[in-house]
Amino acid sequence: MTILVTGATGNIGRKVVDQLLTRGATDVRALTTDPERAALPEGVEVARGWLRRPHTLPAALRGVDRMYLAPTPDTVDEVLAAARDAGVRHVVDLSGEPESWWGSVTRAVEASGIAWTHLWPGDFFENALTWAPQVRAARTVREPWPHAASAPIAMDDIAAVAATALLDEGSHVHRAHSLTGPETLRRTALVERIAAALGEPVGFVEVPRDEAVAVLEPVMGADAVWYVDAVLGGFAEHAREATPIVEELTGKPGTTFAAWAVENVDAFR
Numbered sequence: 001m002t003i004l005v006t007g008a009t010g011n012i013g014r015k016v017v018d019q020l021l022t023r024g025a026t027d028v029r030a031l032t033t034d035p036e037r038a039a040l041p042e043g044v045e046v047a048r049g050w051l052r053r054p055h056t057l058p059a060a061l062r063g064v065d066r067m068y069l070a071p072t073p074d075t076v077d078e079v080l081a082a083a084r085d086a087g088v089r090h091v092v093d094l095s096g097e098p099e100s101w102w103g104s105v106t107r108a109v110e111a112s113g114i115a116w117t118h119l120w121p122g123d124f125f126e127n128a129l130t131w132a133p134q135v136r137a138a139r140t141v142r143e144p145w146p147h148a149a150s151a152p153i154a155m156d157d158i159a160a161v162a163a164t165a166l167l168d169e170g171s172h173v174h175r176a177h178s179l180t181g182p183e184t185l186r187r188t189a190l191v192e193r194i195a196a197a198l199g200e201p202v203g204f205v206e207v208p209r210d211e212a213v214a215v216l217e218p219v220m221g222a223d224a225v226w227y228v229d230a231v232l233g234g235f236a237e238h239a240r241e242a243t244p245i246v247e248e249l250t251g252k253p254g255t256t257f258a259a260w261a262v263e264n265v266d267a268f269r
Helices: 013-022 076-086 103-111 125-138 155-167 187-198 209-220 223-237 245-250 257-263
Strands: 002-005 028-032 045-048 064-069 090-094 115-121 140-143 175-179 203-206
Touching (some): 064 076, 090 155, 125 209, 140 187, 155 175, 155 245, 187 257
Parallel strands (some): 028 045, 140 203
């Protein structure tokens, strides 16, 4: 039966498509707003639609058995109603603990009556790309809490877990996977690994909260306030412990931040 990947040209959805194909999936359908420009791999069926416009979804959902659900809290109830009406049996969602910023997705999926698997990442390696402009310009990172720590994970590892859950349902239905990378790292340690990838020193400059927001606003816009206060502030208050969950679920060790930094070093040059 067909697997639908929503957000299939987004950061994680596109990687879910690749991970499904790597694992031998053949009936993969990718949801995108612009099929002509999607540039998806050969053999993937491309469907037009948008999660934020649920009325565009019925045709894309026809014949779908399993679905990867990208987080769209504002329309998630309507999306899940359409999936249920179409006969979708299993949803693997990118969401968060019920009290988190994506918790409404978790609650809606559980209330839908469809079998579910939750993926709950706490921090992404790719968030470090918000530092790229200041690293390129001055070889510094300016934030308020140098010793704040998290256990970030590569988006590709999240996609690998999603693909595993979609293809091996028996081990994952009605389970919530709290996803971390293989290491708990302070903010300064992340900067050190970027510096090592560059082969040049990169400094960490401790700055007041308002200055950190101002530094990030050109990259994140209005989300900079939320990111500094809720995300970085949360890391300062509570460091999430790393676990080997990626290896446990996929059979492959989780990517290290050092390896990710080497692979993405050109963004910081």
